[in-house]
Amino acid sequence: MxxxxxxxxxxxxxxxxxxxxxxxxxxxxxxxxxxxxxxxxxxxxxxxxxxxxxxxxxLEKEMPVYFMLYKPRGVISSVTDDKGRKVVTDFFTETPERLFPIGRLDYDSTGLILLTNDGEFANLLMHPRHEIEKVYTVKVKGIVQKTDLSQLRKGVKEGRDLLRAVRSKIISFDKRSNSTVLEIVLNEGKNRHIRRMMQTIGYPVTKLKRESYGLLTLRGLRVGEFRALTPKEVKQMWNLATKNVKQ
Missing domain, CATH: 3.10.290.10 (RNA-binding S4 domain)
Incomplete structure (x- = not known):
């Protein structure tokens, strides 16, 4: 062979x-x-x-491996933490490969995060020009108006960053608790992107969950559970990223 x-x-x-x-x-x-x-x-x-x-x-060479984790709240998207808090790699103590997360998901946020030992795959997915969509369910304080959704698509200036949503929609609202649940879609991921964007227009985030990453969803996983990606899923994510490259 x-x-x-x-x-x-x-x-x-x-x-x-x-x-x-x-x-x-x-x-x-x-x-x-x-x-x-x-x-x-x-x-x-x-x-x-x-x-x-x-x-x-x-160079220590390993066979590439790919996982998705349903990250709980109160977990750092890193391999170590100088404050001793739990990190995403703590869920993979039985996995011999040296994993690292692809991108970040806030300490207070939950949902889908990918981990791998394949640096090229990680760089491909994280590069903003590849425009891989990530879908979030977001609960905020206040009753969001349709004009606010338009502002999210146009972009919100916060510090040096222009923070945009690809799409957004209102899922529900509750006047008694003065809150709104939104679906927000991003194709980039600046630091605390959604939280900063919503805070700037006057709607502080109280809950945030990443529901999907490209073609991948949390279906079949409970909080704190993980599974390996199938070879087909890895190929699909690779193809999705390369297909979306802007010339």
Missing amino acids: TESMERLQKVIAQSGITSRRKAEQLIVAGKVKVNNKIVTELGTKVSLQDKIEVNGVN
């Missing part, structure tokens, strides 16, 4: 240490060795048996 070979920059990116573009720059700059020899050709292909060094550090 022929051993699988991959481009060197792809293998480096999949390790999670950097993006493919940065990996290409490191190769050209002579910062990468394969089997103790400096390699500067971008077309070089390697196998799992090859020893790869990046800036003098051995």
Whole structure:
């Protein structure tokens, strides 16, 4: 059976240490060795048996794995926390691979978050020009008006950022509790995007849940549960991201 070979920059990116573009720059700059020899050709292909060094550090190669987690409230979207709070990787103590989250979901938010050890896949999904839609259910204080929804689509200036929603709609409202439940769709993810956007127009967020990420949904998962993505789902997400690239 022929051993699988991959481009060197792809293998480096999949390790999670950097993006493919940065990996290409490191190769050209002579910062990468394969089997103790400096390699500067971008077309070089390697196998799992090859020893790869990046800036003098051995690259630990793992088979790529992909998971979705139904993140509970009160969990940090990181691999460590200097305050000792629970992080998303704490749910994967039986998983030998070194996982990291794709993007972030606020400490106080719940819902779908992806984890992987494939840096190239993560960078692909997170890049804003790939415009992968994420759907959120959001509860806010106050009765949201239709004119407010129009403002969300136009964009809300907060600090240096222009915060937009691709689409938004009112699901329900309750005058007694003075609250509204919205569905908000984003195709980018600035820091605390929805919370900052809604606060700026006068509707503080009290609950926020990510329902879906691209083609993936929480169907079948309870809070705190996770599952591996199927090969078909990984391929679909990859194709969705590359299809949406703006020229």
